[in-house]
Amino acid sequence: MLHLTGFGHLGTNDPARVLRQDTLLAGGLLLLDAAVALTLHTGGRRPDSLGWSLLVAAHLPTVFRRRAPLASFLGLVACVAPYHALGFDHSAPLFVSMTALFTVAVTGSPLRSLVVGGGVVGIMLTVKFGQGTAEGAQALRITGWIVAFIVLGVYVRVHGQYLASVVERAERAERTREEEARRRVAEERLRIARDLHDLLAHSITLIGVQTSVAAHVLATDPDRLDRTAVAQALDDISETCRTARGELRSTLEVLRDTERGDGRGPLPGLDGVPDLVAAARSAGTRVEVSVAVGADGVPTAVGAAAYRIVQEALTNAVRHAGPGASVRVELETDGGALRVRVTDDGIGSAGGPPGFGLVGMRERARSVGGTVETGTGAEGGFAVLAVLPLRTVVPDRRPDPASVHDAGTVRDRRHPSGTGLVVVAEAGEGAVR
Structure with a gap:
């Protein structure tokens, strides 16, 4: 909501764009207040050249309302106070005044809004009742508008803070999900690394030992070659390669298949220990x-x-x-x-x-x-x-x-x-x- 109204830090961070938007708003408010002064004329005398000068000057601080909300409001008061004191049309600066009050409420703390609103209402009622009961009664009607715009500004501020907290919680939850996903990926990579190490180190060690056995048989006495021993060593190498290839394929399927569980397949257990023992024995241990x-x-x-x-x-x-x-x-x-x-x-x-x-x-x-x-x-x-x-x-x-x-x-x-x-x-x- 703050973004839609252009108030507060949720509007835009581009200073040039902020200045342009607030300048256009000041011009629009001036046209509305001028129309009120020329047509409605609900109280006070019509503005003369001094009155129009004060009325136009009261809109200039609106250009800086988002850069310096409180200073902009005080600049408005500095122009509107002599305007009303000189008895010019009291309804003319209504729109710019309410906009300034709303800006103070939506950009500041509720306490500041209460102090500013209370100060404005207190000064206005003191001055008006000093001029007579009729003037005081008319001021009481305006007080309702002042309170309404301040309450609206505070509500917009609180609601904006609530939305910001919702967005922050959502972003924090998203970061948590991303961290959890990264943790799971790291754990899976570590598990695959362990599986590959266990598989390859075991298989390559056995193949190396079995190859050494075959080489030893061939080199010991070529004239009396023990073909049976060589054949057995080569068969053991072949069997070790087939087993390693099967386990390696199962492990690599984890990297390819992300839709069916974790892709691990049946985990090896104690029933596989005899095969490990047999492989070690085939290596001569x-x-x-x-x-x-x-x-x-x-x-x-x-x-x-x-x-x-x-x-x-x-x-x-x-x-x-x-x-x-x-x-x-x-x-x-x-x-x-x-x-x-x-x-x-x-x-x-x-x-x-x-x-x-x-x-x-x-x-x-x-x-x-x-x-x-x-x-x-x-x-x-x-x-x-x-x-x-x-x-x-x-x-x-x-x-x-x-x-x-x-x-x-x-x-x-x-x-x-x-x-x-x-x-x-x-x-x-x-x-x-």
């Missing part, structure tokens, strides 16, 4: 498995987190434990939580760049409110211990402490296999410890 929990007793999200943790732990063991190492995988329920323990008796390697596998395991655990501890085992080698609650919890969605600090515990230890820093993390607030 001795693996023992102990499962003391049924897959039906584990929530889907917890089973998926356990699957990925076992997958990453086996990948690290195949890469870093060294030849002849053995790995033990244990899964059991204890006190309402699934405990995942993967240990090896390997010797590791002397160095290597840090990777994302350990951080990924921690994020998997945190997503279901669990914890992961990694480090040197009690009898050497490397150990991974994850505790994942079986009951539903609110996952900790705070950023990874690898990028920013949070309430998790981070201890700097060196992986004996040279994979960089080992992070021992505890779940943040809201998670089951």
